Amino acid sequence: MPNPMHQFEIKRLIELDLFGIDVSFTNSSLFMLLAMAAISALTIFGMRGRALVPTRLQSVAEISYEFVASMVRDNIGVAGLKYFPFVFTLFMFVLFLNMLGMVPYSFTVTSHIIVTFAMAVFIFIGVTVIGFAKHGLGFLKFFVPSGVPVFLLPLLVVIEVISYLTRPISLSVRLFANMMAGHTMLKVFGAFVVGMGALFGWMPLAFMVAFTGLEILVAFLQAYVFAILTCIYLNDAIHMHH
């Protein structure tokens, strides 16, 4: 049986070394650039007509824009429009990396914890900086829930701080684990199709067809969750409500 984790291996396509740091161009780098190119193509090439009545491609670009714009507006409000380009880039990047991963023989960049964790930590630090920049030390009040008995406060503040600090972990692990689990599962069932032969192989194959549909849904959903949680964290930092 083939190793289901084999698909996650990083392969160095071009060995590169910069001041002693390994910056090799890998299969992961390739798919990041592919996602970047695809998103740019959709949003720039797709919009080239600037038509009043949009073409199909232009429609997709506009729907993506409106989708993220309404997400930002609903979760953060007018103050969030400053961060719209970031949330849009983040959503499209994660969505395209997830979707490109669904192509057979491709590589899923978001199935690597280091990638999702780096993005989550960046968001976490950014949100914390925005919080302190907006409210100064008053941002610490975010960790003090209102309307609770005083003797419970020390415990609750500790819990609030821990839950705040675990945000980057939950945010990154959710995306990484979903991607890795789905692709591992597909690979395992793919091996079953071969292993069970012509007589019974159709059973795991039928499962795989349905599961692929589910995985495409998960690929979209996880990108959405990643973006909407970013919006919620930004809203916490800007407006400080729970």
Add this chain to the structure above:
Amino acid sequence: MPQLEFHDWAPQLIWLAISFVTLYLIMARVAIPRIGTVIEERRDRIATDLDQAEQLKKDTEEAIAAYEQALAEARAKAHAIAQETRDKLSAEVEAERTEVEAKIADKTAEAEARIQASKSAALAHVNEVAADTAEAIVKELVGGRVTKAELKAAVSAATN
């Protein structure tokens, strides 16, 4: 687990930074303003079109109101003209009728006068005829011994 191969982390982080920052710049500088403009333009265009449609609708309603007003005025005027004509005609007819009636009354009066004259003439002659007849009869019966004056007096006494 390939995810935990630490020597693979550096290239992934570097390329993540490169691709994400590049994509962010492309989106923020080029793509998002462009899509935003197109959507904005469409929204403006739709709003303008709706305003225009509203204006045209108002114009149409005004035109209809003006038309109806004009129609009502024309109808009233036509009515007035018809009434006037009718009044004039009936006045003329009335005048003619009274004239004709007066003429007929005159003629009737004249005719009656004539009839009256004829009647009295006839009555006057009756006395004469009666007198003549009486004379003839008396002459036949008694043989001419009554004068004409006596006879006349007798006839007058008898007829009156």
